[in-house]
Amino acid sequence: MVRYVFSKLGYGLLVLWGVVTIVFFIFTLGGDPVENLVAENATQEVKDAIRQKYNLDLPIYQQYFRYLNDLSPAGVYSSDSTSRYFADPQLYAIGASVNIGGGAVVFKAPYLNRSYVSDRSVSAIIRDAMPGTIVLAILAMGLAIVLGMAIGIGSALNKDTILDHTALVLSVLGMSGPSFFMAILLAWLGGYVWYEVLTIPAWPVVFLLLFVCSRWFWNRRHKAKWSAGMGTSAVVGIGVGMVAWGVSLIFGVGEWYMHFPGTGLNMTGSLYDVDVWKGEILQPRNLILPVLTLGIRPLAVIVQLTRNSLLEVMEQPFIRTARAKGLPERAILVRHALPNALNPVITAISGWFASMLAGAVFVEFVFGWKGLGLETYNALENDDLPVVMGAVVVIAATFVVINLLTDILYSVIDPRVRLD
Known part of the structure; x- marks a missing residue:
């Protein structure tokens, strides 16, 4: 060891x-x-x-x-x-x-030189900037782990249902969206368009509910599985609703919107806002949009990995043996399936957590979040090379440490892995 x-x-x-x-x-x-x-x-x-x-x-x-x-x-x-x-x-x-x-x-302690612009120690600059980025990374990764594994497990246990298909489609969309695009989109929607009032066209929602409920009653009447055809009905319902909404916009009649309270979230902001009289004031709500943006891609990856890995493990002979012995499905899932299915998920979690420190550059820049990413961006703009080099070294060291901890953690999760 x-x-x-x-x-x-x-x-x-x-x-x-x-x-x-x-x-x-x-x-x-x-x-x-x-x-x-x-x-x-x-x-x-x-x-x-x-x-x-x-x-x-x-x-x-x-x-x-x-x-x-x-x-x-x-x-x-x-x-x-x-x-x-x-x-x-x-x-x-x-x-x-x-x-x-x-x-x-x-x-x-490692010496990272001094800033060309401010003449401050690079170590001090990074030390002041790191807490903001670490808070973002931990919360975004926590959100991705909890939701990603829950959705992935639910998707695997309900294979080929509307839940499974919806999870797969959303995860593909989440993996396809670049961080800077998702940051701009969420900042615009959450911090500007929906700041005061959340307005949603009602026609797609109405037809979605109408088609889904009709399908559910049809399945119940014909004693079919409740989820049979639900995905198709939902897509058709939304499509018909969008057409109805478009017609109402063209002819200026029947425009129907549902109004909800706005988000009240700022497009930019940091963990602490500075008040002239009160000093630094904690603003937890400024975390919401950056955390959501930073957590979208790892969430999508964890959903896919958890689902695929769990489906593969559930087909293994030892799972069939456990079922033959009469073990409850919950015990099979918790004691046998999940521990063997978590290796690829742990690898993804470790890699994404370290890469968040580097990927936070775009997110912090868009949301004006005070962290290592924004500090690195400003240093690049000002040709402050010691700060940029110091940030790269810190991120690389983080990768090394996290990968080492991940290899050690493998032996705890999976007894088949022997470090020695």
Whole structure:
């Protein structure tokens, strides 16, 4: 077990080193950032001073090894306080140091450099921005897990019914919608169109209920399964209702709408709003639209994976054996089917949770949510490369940690998985 964990940790560190190396050379070889930071009439002395401050005047290979040295929890630095390779306690969060000759091995928190724009520590910028993104990711993932698994299980247990077909169609639509498009759509509908009053055309709803109820009575009279033909009836009912609504719009007669209270949700906002007199005020309702947007795609994926995996497991011989022994269906589902069907779901959950930190860029930008995504977007606009590089490193490290925890969790969920 311990050997396996260390081997996976070593593999993760190797992946992280590769990401750091690629990111460093992509941004470093892209041009001189100083030219974009200073005014057009800035003197050469000012430019040289900025390059020296951020060590941009060093050769590329020295910048690279210095960057790796700063990221490492244990780095080698000069003991001379006048040297450019001295670990300044005002910049580095130093825990301990061991002097070796003219140098020192310094044990510290990873140092991500300083922002070109604000001159703040990148670690502090990310630390301030991360809570907003983590709250979004946890709530969106929790919503996706609870609803996705519930719908997926219900869809599998009611295969080829209206519930199953509806779940499949909605999950395909959810997976097909890009995050930025869904964010714009939900912000427009929930925060603008339906802000004061939620208006829905009544004709499609009326015909939907009419056709579905008629089909239900027909099935009951002919002793057919209650769900037989329900999907077709629902689609036809909505279609006829849409035609009736279109006719009423064209001729200006029979326009019929149902009005409900509006959402009252803002198009943009963060977890805390700042009031001049009261200071920061918690605004939980600002979470609703971003969480829904961020959770749509993982929700759709979890529905599909849960349904397909559970259907496959329910056909296995050990399930038939459990039924032959007279076990209740609920016990078969909870004790035997679900534990064996959760592996692909866990993989999807771990991957999506980590990718939410990267995918939150579009969502946070559209909703003006203060988090790592919005901070990264602003840094890209301002050519603030240390902040962008720091955000990428943090997201990559999150992927590594979550994948390691997922591999360990497999052995708990599925006894067939042996880590050693």
